[in-house]
Amino acid sequence: MIFDCLIIGAGPAGLTAAIYLSRYRRNILVIDEGRSRAALIPESHNYPGFRGISGAQLLKILDDQVSQYGVEVQRQKVVSLSREPQGGLTAEVGSGARVRAAKVLLATGIIDEGPKLPGLKQVIYEGSLRFCPICDAYEAVDRRIGVLGSVATAAKKALFLRTYSREVVLLSIDAPKPLDREVLALLSNTGVKIVKGVVDVERSGDSISAVLANGERYRVDVLYPALGAAVRSQLAVELGARCTEDGALIVDEKQRTSVEDLYAAGDVVSDLHQLSVATGHAAIAATEIHNALPPNYR
Numbered sequence: 001m002i003f004d005c006l007i008i009g010a011g012p013a014g015l016t017a018a019i020y021l022s023r024y025r026r027n028i029l030v031i032d033e034g035r036s037r038a039a040l041i042p043e044s045h046n047y048p049g050f051r052g053i054s055g056a057q058l059l060k061i062l063d064d065q066v067s068q069y070g071v072e073v074q075r076q077k078v079v080s081l082s083r084e085p086q087g088g089l090t091a092e093v094g095s096g097a098r099v100r101a102a103k104v105l106l107a108t109g110i111i112d113e114g115p116k117l118p119g120l121k122q123v124i125y126e127g128s129l130r131f132c133p134i135c136d137a138y139e140a141v142d143r144r145i146g147v148l149g150s151v152a153t154a155a156k157k158a159l160f161l162r163t164y165s166r167e168v169v170l171l172s173i174d175a176p177k178p179l180d181r182e183v184l185a186l187l188s189n190t191g192v193k194i195v196k197g198v199v200d201v202e203r204s205g206d207s208i209s210a211v212l213a214n215g216e217r218y219r220v221d222v223l224y225p226a227l228g229a230a231v232r233s234q235l236a237v238e239l240g241a242r243c244t245e246d247g248a249l250i251v252d253e254k255q256r257t258s259v260e261d262l263y264a265a266g267d268v269v270s271d272l273h274q275l276s277v278a279t280g281h282a283a284i285a286a287t288e289i290h291n292a293l294p295p296n297y298r
Contacts, residue, residue: 002100003029004296005289006091008078008235009107011036013266013278015062017105020286022069025296029101030066031093033077037109037131037267038275044135047275058275081235081262089261102261103289106249107282108232109267112225117173119202119211123223129208130224133157134274137164146210146220148198150174154226155183158192161224169193169220171210233268246271255285263289 005021007014010032021028041055050058066073077094081104084090088102112131123129130136137145137160144167147158151172158170170187172194187194195218200211209217231247242250242258248271249257249264257264265281267273 001027002088002102003027004101004293005029005103005105006031006089006099006101007105007107008032008091009036009109009266009268010059010063010073011038011107011109011266011278012058012062012275013109013282014105014107015059015066016279016282017107017265017286017289018066018071018073019062019069020283021290022066022071024286024290025298026290026293028071029099030071030073031076031078031091031099032073034075035111037111037273040129040131041135042130044132044275045139046135078235081239083239083259083261087261102293104262105255105282105285105289106233106236106257106262106264106268107266107278108235110229110231110273113228113230117198117200119200120225123201123203123208130222132273133161133164133224134272137161140164140222143167143221144207144219145169146171146208146218146223147226148173148201148210148223149226149228151180151183151194153228155187155192157224157226158187159190162190162192166191169195169218171198171218171220171223172196173198231268233264236262236264236268253284254288255281256288 004026005028007030018030038055043052043054045052078091080092082090089104091099141164145161145165146169147154148171154170161168197213198210199213207219208223209219233247233249239259249269255263263285265285266278
């Protein structure tokens with residue numbers, strides 16, 4: 001069987017595209033390895049139509065909506081993509097199976113990088129960690145906000161969060177070394193404190209404590225990581241798709257990559273990691289894919 005479209009990734013972008021393409025009466029398949037970053041969102045307050053919704057809840061709603069159209073979602077990993085001489089692409093999955101499709105939409109997103117802090121995974125699991133200040137910093141107004149990371153990666157996010165609180169602290173995991181004077185001056189002038197030597201984080205009642213190398217603890221009400229992220233664009237890049245220095249795929253106004261028949265949507269494309277951006281990309285890509293395929297008249 002040759003599918004009209006294979007969607008790789010079942011996050012907000014992938015599932016939105018699946019809804020559109022199924023309603024366009026296209027024969028599609030979704031493959032996802034179960035690592036959607038959206039599932040880690042404790043609660044987003046700026047997604048239109050919801051006063052507050054967790055990433056897991058949103059994915060469940062989208063998944064239910066997709067299932068009503070009979071779309072198959074396979075839980076496995078795509079390990080490679082290859083071009084077919086006559087057009088279209090073939091995906092090889094972890095099971096060894098091969099899937100052919102006339103078009104492929106890559107909605108694989110990004111994965112956050114993190115230091116090996118023993119308590120970090122537990123804090124993420126408890127939903128205490130906040131990933132997106134654009135999504136929910138409004139709910140942290142006048143609270144004590146911590147930004148975890150190296151000074152180089154955390155400074156920009158710390159400065160952004162000063163819009164919401166006078167108490168913003170940069171919890172530095174840098175090895176001791178001279179810091180950029182210009183960055184230090186900017187942080188100092190805006191009232192952002194730097195606490196060095198963070199070796200772990202732990203939940204402490206309703207707050208989170210950063211554990212310092214000397215055993216001291218620094219308490220914050222809300223913690224945002226700023227540790228960088230890896231763009232999961234390798235499948236496209238290996239085919240020769242154009243990308244930015246950070247690995248984000250470069251697409252045109254129709255979400256087409258530089259590889260024929262390959263489209264991309266969501267965080268794998270944009271550095272504005274927002275649910276609404278991902279779903280907008282997906283709607284554009286799905287409609288272009290439908291229009292580019294041969295007509296499927298009733």
